[in-house]
Amino acid sequence: MVIVKETAESTLTARPPHTAELLMASDGAVLDQDGDTKLDDVERADTLTPSSSNIESSSRDPFNIRNGLASEDQLQDLRRRRKNGKRLEKYHRRQNDLIQSFLKPMEEHTEDARAEEEAARLPVKIAVWASLFANFALCVLQLYAAISSLSLSLLATGIDSVFDIGSNVLLVWLHKKASKLDANKWPVGGSRLETIGNIVYGFLMGSVNLVVIVESARTLITHNSNDDLNELHIPSLISVGAALGVKFLLFLYCLSLRKASSQVEVLWEDHRNDLFINGFGILMSAGGSKLKWYLDPVGGLIIAAGVILAWGRTIYKQFELLAGKSAPHDFVQLLTYKATTFSDEIEKVDTVRAYHSGPEYYVEIDVVMDANTPLWKAHDLSQQLQDKIEVLPNVDRAFVHVDHETTHVPVRTPQISMILMI
Incomplete structure (x- = not known):
């Protein structure tokens, strides 16, 4: 069971750290503590099970958000309500779409966008x-x-x-x-x-x-x-x-x-x-x-x-x-969920920002890993997360920063000096 903990710094606690010392990659490679094997696709690795690579394991839904999906029968019952029935149905359909987007791997978001663009x-x-x-x-x-x-x-x-x-x-x-x-x-x-x-x-x-x-x-x-x-x-x-x-x-x-x-x-x-x-x-x-x-x-x-x-x-x-107007709230939620569940090595998500730079978005994410995480692993994980985000629809650039604590101020307001000329 995954626990989400919100602190004064608005930090998300992700899944607990590894209890074992091994990580299974998407091609079946095993990583040890010394990092002899190169880190592969972590998000895809989490989706694999011993029986089938097409069946998502429970680790792909650590917060059990799938339980929040409303069935078609429930939606029809909401629609039949006399007061605000259609609005309730529309709201829960949007929630269903949002949950499905959370559960979909980032590669599928990219592939779907490319298919739509090509079509x-x-x-x-x-x-x-x-x-x-x-x-x-x-x-x-x-x-x-x-x-x-x-x-x-x-x-x-x-x-x-x-x-x-x-x-x-x-x-x-x-x-x-x-x-x-x-x-x-x-x-x-x-x-x-x-x-x-x-x-x-x-x-x-x-x-x-x-x-x-x-x-x-x-x-x-x-x-x-x-x-x-x-x-x-x-x-x-x-x-x-x-x-x-x-x-x-x-x-x-x-x-x-x-x-x-x-x-x-x-x-x-x-x-x-x-x-x-x-x-x-x-x-x-x-x-x-x-x-x-x-x-x-x-x-x-x-x-x-x-x-x-x-x-x-x-x-x-x-x-x-x-x-630099902020990206839609649903997109920021998607980024937050994907960063939080990307790897067990990510203990917390400190900051998530997405804002316009022209018609597309710039994304900034600060994640927290254990202070003893090897440099190569911290680099490869953050780089992989950044690469996956940068190919999402409407994302121009992404920046992923790794820290080992959350005691620093996550948001710094730039100080603007003004010179009054008289």
Whole structure:
């Protein structure tokens, strides 16, 4: 039975140290105290039993968390409850998924992620290039609609379509650039390039739409109320309507792929925003021609403001990634469990941190081993744990530090010196 003990330093006590002096490796090799045999895969070694390598032993579930799994019958009973039944079922299904992820070896997490990435490679490529070609064709249509109708609402949709092409080209270029950066000049790689590109592009979108807001406000202020309604330009509305239909199809296609690629997620958000922009633009342009003249400039102002707000939200999210926002709590829990149960040599887990450095995570883990653990064994175990974590989905870098005590302060707040100049 494994005991979890929480101290003032938030330290987890892992499984008890070895009572025997031998450790069985995944290939059947035995390690002695002198370290004559190289340490092999510890996590895989724990999963092996004498009868079958495919059956997990009880050591793979030292905290007996498997007992917390809710059966399908229990979930159905929860669902039938009158009050909060669906919420309870959803919560326990999430708990089931979390427990299953804990019990799954880290290699399986990596293999599953690679399989999903490989399966999504072609659909992602289709989404990127289809969006690029579609946006180029729709840009021509919407610029024609804006110029021929002189509608401010359609002008706002036309400007957005021009920048859609810029967004697609920028994403493709940054993706290729990030994979070819010189490691000597950029040691941490180019994972943050896409994040920086999204921020720059968002500021450009905001700047251009400010021009539309100013022009719409000027039209509202200087317009002569005795003027006739704007002329209804049917071809322009048909052009924007065609763009609306194409954007809807692209939105549906990217919807199921948005979790497979950060590129597709940005494209999905863009198509979603364009549905509102184009649909609202058609209504306000037609309203300015048939109902009240001021509906058209008001529509242009609202569309431009909506684009600025949408991209402002995107910029904020991207800044969070660059600033080092913490990884989701479930992922930190997974790291904590895997570090705690990785090897019997790990007595405690002192600190677990996972935070964004761009779209991917940096992971820092401090573990505690016995002070008499041989250096080679401490190094090999920590290196093996680090290697396994670094191939987990969305992990860019991992750092595993080994200590022999927990009396030091696990978290040090950096002291920032400020010089006041008078």
